[in-house]
Amino acid sequence: MKTIMLAAAIAAAIAVAAWLRLSERTLPPDLAQGVTSLSYNFMSPAEQSATGVQSERILKRVGDDLSTLSELTSAIRLYASSGVFTEVPAIARRHGFSLIAGAWVGKDIEFNQLEISSAVRLVNRHPNIRSLVVGNETILRKELNVAELTKVLRQVRRQVRVPVSTGETWDIWLKHPELAKEVDFIAAHILPYWEGIAADRAVPYAMERYEDLRKAFPGKKIVIAEFGWPSRGYNNKQADASPALQAKVIGDFLVAARQRGITYNVIEAIDQPWKTTEGSVGAYWGLYDNDRKLKFTTDGIAAEENETWRTVLAVVLGFAVTVLALGISQRRPTFAHALGVAVAAQALAAGVAMAALYPFENYLNTGSAIAWVVGFALMIPLTAMTLIKVHEVAEITLGRAPTRLIYDKVPRPAGWRAPKVSIHVPAYREKPEMLIATMNSLAALDYPDFEVLVIVNNTPDEAFWRPIETRCAELGERFKFVYLPKIDGFKAGALTAAMARAAPDAEVLAFVDADYVVEPTWLNEMLPAFADPSVAFIQAPQEHRDGKASLFKSIMNSEYAGFFDIGMVQRNEDNAIIAHGTMLLVRRSVFEAVGGWATDTITEDTELGLRLFRAGWQALYTTRRYGRGLLPDTYAAFKTQRERWAYGAVQIIRKHWRAMLPSGCELTAAQKFHFLTGWTLWLSDSFGVVAAYLNLLWVPMILFVGVLIPMLPFTVPILAMLGVNLLHCALLYGVRVKLPPHKILGAAVAAMSLQMTVARGVAKGFGRVRLPFLRTDKGGIVASTKRARKSSPVLTEAVTGVALLAGAITLHVTNVTEMVEITVFAATLLGQSIPFLCAPLLYCLDRAARGAQPAVAQVQPMAVTPVPAIAPTQKAA
Numbered sequence: 001m002k003t004i005m006l007a008a009a010i011a012a013a014i015a016v017a018a019w020l021r022l023s024e025r026t027l028p029p030d031l032a033q034g035v036t037s038l039s040y041n042f043m044s045p046a047e048q049s050a051t052g053v054q055s056e057r058i059l060k061r062v063g064d065d066l067s068t069l070s071e072l073t074s075a076i077r078l079y080a081s082s083g084v085f086t087e088v089p090a091i092a093r094r095h096g097f098s099l100i101a102g103a104w105v106g107k108d109i110e111f112n113q114l115e116i117s118s119a120v121r122l123v124n125r126h127p128n129i130r131s132l133v134v135g136n137e138t139i140l141r142k143e144l145n146v147a148e149l150t151k152v153l154r155q156v157r158r159q160v161r162v163p164v165s166t167g168e169t170w171d172i173w174l175k176h177p178e179l180a181k182e183v184d185f186i187a188a189h190i191l192p193y194w195e196g197i198a199a200d201r202a203v204p205y206a207m208e209r210y211e212d213l214r215k216a217f218p219g220k221k222i223v224i225a226e227f228g229w230p231s232r233g234y235n236n237k238q239a240d241a242s243p244a245l246q247a248k249v250i251g252d253f254l255v256a257a258r259q260r261g262i263t264y265n266v267i268e269a270i271d272q273p274w275k276t277t278e279g280s281v282g283a284y285w286g287l288y289d290n291d292r293k294l295k296f297t298t299d300g301i302a303a304e305e306n307e308t309w310r311t312v313l314a315v316v317l318g319f320a321v322t323v324l325a326l327g328i329s330q331r332r333p334t335f336a337h338a339l340g341v342a343v344a345a346q347a348l349a350a351g352v353a354m355a356a357l358y359p360f361e362n363y364l365n366t367g368s369a370i371a372w373v374v375g376f377a378l379m380i381p382l383t384a385m386t387l388i389k390v391h392e393v394a395e396i397t398l399g400r401a402p403t404r405l406i407y408d409k410v411p412r413p414a415g416w417r418a419p420k421v422s423i424h425v426p427a428y429r430e431k432p433e434m435l436i437a438t439m440n441s442l443a444a445l446d447y448p449d450f451e452v453l454v455i456v457n458n459t460p461d462e463a464f465w466r467p468i469e470t471r472c473a474e475l476g477e478r479f480k481f482v483y484l485p486k487i488d489g490f491k492a493g494a495l496t497a498a499m500a501r502a503a504p505d506a507e508v509l510a511f512v513d514a515d516y517v518v519e520p521t522w523l524n525e526m527l528p529a530f531a532d533p534s535v536a537f538i539q540a541p542q543e544h545r546d547g548k549a550s551l552f553k554s555i556m557n558s559e560y561a562g563f564f565d566i567g568m569v570q571r572n573e574d575n576a577i578i579a580h581g582t583m584l585l586v587r588r589s590v591f592e593a594v595g596g597w598a599t600d601t602i603t604e605d606t607e608l609g610l611r612l613f614r615a616g617w618q619a620l621y622t623t624r625r626y627g628r629g630l631l632p633d634t635y636a637a638f639k640t641q642r643e644r645w646a647y648g649a650v651q652i653i654r655k656h657w658r659a660m661l662p663s664g665c666e667l668t669a670a671q672k673f674h675f676l677t678g679w680t681l682w683l684s685d686s687f688g689v690v691a692a693y694l695n696l697l698w699v700p701m702i703l704f705v706g707v708l709i710p711m712l713p714f715t716v717p718i719l720a721m722l723g724v725n726l727l728h729c730a731l732l733y734g735v736r737v738k739l740p741p742h743k744i745l746g747a748a749v750a751a752m753s754l755q756m757t758v759a760r761g762v763a764k765g766f767g768r769v770r771l772p773f774l775r776t777d778k779g780g781i782v783a784s785t786k787r788a789r790k791s792s793p794v795l796t797e798a799v800t801g802v803a804l805l806a807g808a809i810t811l812h813v814t815n816v817t818e819m820v821e822i823t824v825f826a827a828t829l830l831g832q833s834i835p836f837l838c839a840p841l842l843y844c845l846d847r848a849a850r851g852a853q854p855a856v857a858q859v860q861p862m863a864v865t866p867v868p869a870i871a872p873t874q875k876a877a
Contacts, residue, residue: 001327004338008322011342012315015350019311024244028296029251033258037075037100038269038287039226040065043084045274050084059087066095068292069269077225077265079136080104081119089126098128100225100265102167105135105152106143116156123160132156133187133225135166139176146176153182167225170209173216180217187225188213191267192249193281196237196817199245202229203252210262221263227253228267231295232362233281234709237818241281247296250287273363280708283363290363306361310353318342318349325391328669331573333399340394341387348383348717355379355713368708375714378691385684386721388677389728392570396732404572406538406622409525416531421450421523422506422588424498426491427514429459432467434630434779435514439468441627442512443475447523450478450510451503457484457494489599491581496597509591511605513582515629515778517545522626526585529620536590536617537609540583541568545628550849553631555746555842556638558739560631562729562747565623565737571678572621574670578678579609579619583627590617601655603648610652610675614659614666630778635839635846636793637777642754643761644776649682650765682762684721689759691718692804692832699807699829702822703814709821715828722831725752753838756797794839801836804829 042062043050050058069076076092077100078085092099103119105112116134123129134156138144144152149166157164163184170188173179180186190209192202206227213222229249230241250266257264268285270292275282288294322342326333333341355376364372423442427435435454442452454472456465465483472481482498489496495511502509508530512518526538541564547557571577579586584605594611601607609619632638658664660672667675695710702709726748733744792798808829815822 003333003335004323004326007326007335007338007342008319008345010339011322011346012319014343015315015318015346016311019307019314019350023307024242026244026248027251028247029254031072031254033254035073035254035266035287036257036263037077037265038069038073039079039228039265039267040069040076040269041079041272042270044272048083055084058084059091062088062091063095065270065292066092066097068288070095070097072287072294073269074098075100075130075265076269077133078102079133080115081122082114086118086122089122089129093126093128098130099126101129101132102136103132103134103156105138105149106141112152116152120156120159123162129162131163131165131185132160133165133167137168137172137189138166139172139179140169146179150179150182157182157184163221165223165225170213173213177216180220185221185223186213186217187223189226190224191226191228193229193236193239193241196239198238199229199240199249202239202249203256206253207256207260210260224257224262224264226267227264228285230281230284231286232284234819234821235817236281241284243295271363273365306357310357313356314350314353315346317352318346321345321349321387325387328673329574331400331403333395336398337394337400340398341391344387344390344394348387348720351713351717351720352379352383355711358711358713371708371710374694375710378687378694379714379717381680381684381687382691382717382721385680386717386724388680389721389724392566393724393728393731395570396566397735402569402573404575404620405569406526406529406620406624408624409521410528412528413531416528418448418524418527419507419530420503420505421447421508421510421527421585422502423450423452423510423512424455424495424502425452425512425514426455426457426494426498427459427468428457428491428494429461429464430456430514431779432464435468436471438512438514438516438518439471439475439479441517441520443478444520445518445523446520447527450523451506452479453482453498453501454479455482455484455494455498457487457491457497460485489597490602490604492597492599492601492604495604496599499596507588509586509588511581511584511586512627513629516582516627517629518583518627519625522583523585526622526626530585530587532618534618535620536587536612536615537579538585538620538622539568539577539579540622540624540626541565542580542582543625543628544631546630549631550845551746552635552842552845552849554743555750555845556631558733558737558743558747559750561737561739562733562751566732567678568621569623569736571674572619574668574674575618576613576671576674577609577619577621579605579612581605582629586612590615601648601651602644603652606648607652607655610656610659613671614656616666633777633780634850635843638750638842639754639757639793641776643757643764646682646685646758646761647765649679650762653679654765682758685755685758686762688718688721688755688832688835692800692836695825695829695832696800696803696807699811702825703810709819710825710828712821712824715821715824718828719824719831722834749838750842752835753797753842755835756800756839792843794843797836797839801833801840804833804836808833 042065043058047054047058074096075098078088079102081101081103089099089101101119101123103115105115119132119134123132134153135144135149138149139146153164153166165183165185165187166179167187167189170190173186173188190206192205197205206224210222210224229246231243231246233241235241266287270288271283271286271290273283273290286295322338322345325345326338326341359369359372425435425438425442439452439454454468456468459465469481469483472479480501482501484494484497487493487497508527510523522540526540529535529538542560544557544560547554568577590612594608594615597604598607598611612619632641659666660676664672698710729748729751730744733739733747739747808826811822811826811829815826
C-alpha cells in the first residue's frame with residue numbers, strides 16, 4: 001500500500017502543478033476611476049410584456065441593480081423606450097444616473113412609431129437623459145436600409161434637444177459615410193471578439209478602428225458605444241473567452257480609453273442568461289454575473305471563481321480512484337505500474353471535475369440541462385473503462401510477471417492416481433466430418449481412464465447425427481452416443497440431460513466443443529493439478545486451426561487470441577478467470593455441489609465458473625494450446641457468436657449482481673473487480689453506440705438550430721477512450737500475444753467491428769428479449785445447408801458509420817469561426833465512425849475470401865494419429 005500511496009501522492013502533486021500552470025490569472029481592471037457607461041438590459045424577452053405586479057417586481061430589480069452598479073459607473077445605456085422602460089429614467093435619476101436612451105427600431109413600422117414617440121417623450125421629460133441612440137445595428141441586421149433609417153433619424157432629431165445617433169458596427173459607418181451626416185455623433189460598436197481577434201490584440205485593434213473613424217469623419221465626435229469581451233463561451237477563431245481574459249481586455253481598454261480621452265460604453269453591465277441568439281457567449285458579456293456579483297476583484301489577481309474547487313475535486317477524485325483501483329488487487333503493484341495508473345486517473349479526473357462543475361459555472365436552460373445530464377451519465381462509464389484499459393496496459397508492461405499461470409505440464413505429486421474423466425462433446429446441427437475429426441482426436445488421448453459422451457441435441461435431420469452414431473460405435477465402449485431429439489435449456493439443457501449417461505466413477509468432467517481437435521497430452525499434463533483439493537476447474541485457451549485459411553480468418557484469429565493471452569492471464573492472477581466451455585476441466589464433486597449447469601443463461605459455462613468462485617473454489621489457467629477448433633465460417637457467424645456472449649453476460653449480471661455489492665462476502669474484492677470490469681467492457685460498447693447516435697442526432701441541431709455544442713469534457717473522453725483502446729491493442733498484442741503490427745491492426749479492426757453487435761446483445765439482455773440459441777456456423781455448415789441471409793449483416797453499421805463520417809466532414813467544412821469545440825466534436829464523430837465502418841470492411845474481406853475459394857468447406861482438420869475401430873466387446877485401455 002505504501003507504493004500505491006506514494007504513486008498517488010506524486011501524481012496528485014503533478015496534477016496540482018499542472019492546474020496551477022494552466023490556470024488563467026491576470027491583474028484585474030483598474031476600476032478606481034469607474035467606467036464611463038455600461039449597457040444595461042434588465043429584462044428577458046419573456047418579461048417585456050409584463051404588467052401589474054410583475055412590472056413592479058421588475059422595476060424594483062432595476063433600483064437594486066442601479067444601487068449595485070453605482071460602485072462602478074453613474075451612466076447606463078438603454079436599448080428601448082416603451083413598456084417598462086418608460087419608468088427607468090425616473091428610477092435612474094433617483095440613483096444619480098445619467099442615461100443614453102435607446103429606441104429599438106426594425107421592420108415593424110407600427111412598433112417603430114411606438115418606440116420613437118415614447119423615446120421623444122422621455123428625452124423631453126427627463127433631464128438625466130444626455131443622448132439618444134435610435135436603432136441598434138439595424139443596418140447590420142438588414143432590418144432597415146440607410147434611406148429608411150435616415151428618415152427615422154431626421155424625424156427624431158427635429159423633436160429632441162439632445163444629441164442623436166444610431167448604433168452600428170465600425171465597418172458599417174465606414175461603408176455608409178452618408179449616414180454620419182444624419183447624426184450628431186458616431187455611435188460605433190467595436191467588438192474584437194466577434195471579428196476573431198485574439199485577446200492580446202483586442203485593445204490595440206479597437207484603438208486602430210477608432211482612429212480609422214476619426215480620419216473618416218474629422219470634426220465628428222466618435223463614441224465607442226459598445227466595447228466588451230465575454231467571460232465564457234466558445235472561441236471565435238483566435239478570440240477565446242474566459243474570466244481572466246475578460247478582466248485583462250476590459251482593464252487594458254479602460255486604460256487606453258482614458259489616455260486618449262475617448263467617450264465609451266462597455267457592454268455590458270450584467271450577464272443575460274436568456275441571450276441565446278449570440279451563440280455560447282451571448283449570456284456572458286456582463287461585468288457582473290446574474291447574481292449581481294462582480295466577476296473580478298478590484299485588487300489582487302483575477303482568476304476563475306471555481307478554479308480552486310475544480311482543482312481540489314479533480315485531485316481528490318484522482319487520488320481516491322488510484323488507491324481504490326490498485327488497492328483491491330491481491331498483488332502488490334510496482335511503482336511504475338502504480339504511477340502510470342495514478343497519472344491517468346488524475347488526467348481523467350480533471351475531465352470529470354470540469355464536467356461536474358459545468359452547471360455551476362454556466363447558465364443552463366432546460367435543453368442544455370438535459371444535454372448535460374445525458375452527457376455526464378455517458379461520460380462516467382466511458383471514463384471508467386478508459387482507466388481500466390490504462391490499468392491493464394500499465395500492469396502488463398510495467399508490472400510484475402504472472403505467478404499463477406501454468407506454463408508447462410503440471411508435475412505429478414508422489415502417489416498421484418489418474419482419476420477417471422468423462423469428456424462431454426455437445427453438438428447441435430454440426431457438420432459430421434468436423435465432429436468426427438474431434439472424436440478421432442479424443443480417441444487418441446494419451447490418458448489411461450476416460451470416456452467420451454457425444455451429445456447431439458435438437459437435430460432431427462438424420463444426415464447430421466447418423467454418421468456420428470456410427471463413428472461412436474466404431475470407436476468402442478469409451479464413446480457413448482447420446483441423442484436428444486428435443487431438449488430445452490440451450491446447451492446447458494443438453495449437457496444436464498447427458499449427465500445421466502456419465503460414468504458414476506468419473507471424478508473429473510471435461511468439456512470440448514464439437515469443432516476442437518485435441519492434443520493427446522491434454523489430460524495427462526493438466527489433470528495432476530487436481531491434486532490440490534482447492535482447485536475446482538482448469539481452463540486452457542481456445543485456438544483455431546484454420547487461422548491461415550484467409551485474411552479474414554487471420555484477422556478473426558488475432559482478435560480471439562487477445563482475450564486468452566491478455567485478459568485471462570491477468571484475471572488468473574486474482575483467481576477470477578472466465579470458464580469458456582471448451583478445453584474445460586471441472587472436478588465433478590464440486591460441479592454437482594453447486595448445482596451443475598444452469599439452464600437460465602445462454603452462456604452456461606461462464607455462469608458456472610462464477611458460481612464456483614462464489615462457493616470459494618480456486619481455478620487454474622494455462623496459455624498452452626491443447627486444442628484447436630474452427631473459426632466462424634462468415635462474418636455474420638462471427639457476429640452471432642459475439643451477440644450471444646454479450647446477451648449471456650447481461651443474463652449473468654441480472655442473476656449475480658448482488659454478489660458484487662460491498663456487502664457480498666462470497667467473492668474477494670479482486671474477483672469483484674474483474675467481474676465488474678469485465679461486464680463493464682460489454683456495457684461500454686453499448687454506451688459507445690448510444691453516444692454515437694446521440695452525437696449524430698446533435699449534428700443537425702448544431703447546424704440548423706445553433707444549440708449548445710457538446711463541451712470538451714464530454715467529447716475528449718470519447719477520443720481518449722478510442723486512443724487508449726488502440727494503445728491497449730498495439731502494446732499488449734505485441735507484448736503478450738507476440739503478433740506483428742499488421743496482425744495487431746487486424747485484431748483492432750475485428751474488435752471494433754463488433755461494437756454494434758455487442759450493444760445489440762446487451763440491449764436484448766436488459767430488455768428481456770428471449771434470444772434463441774443460434775449456433776455459430778463452422779466447418780462449412782452454411783454452404784452445406786444452403787442457408788443465406790436475405791440482407792447484409794452490416795447494413796446498420798455501414799449506414800451509421802457513413803452518417804457519422806458525413807457529419808464530421810460537414811461540421812469541419814462549416815466551422816467558419818474555427819471553434820475548437822466544433823473541431824473536437826467533428827474529430828469525435830470521425831473517431832466514432834471507425835468502429836462502425838470496420839464492420840463492412842471485415843464483411844467485404846469475408847465475401848472476398850469466400851468468393852476466392854470454398855475455404856470454409858475444405859479446411860482440413862489438424863493431423864491426428866489414426867485411430868482404428870475398436871470392437872464393441874474390447875475393453876477400453
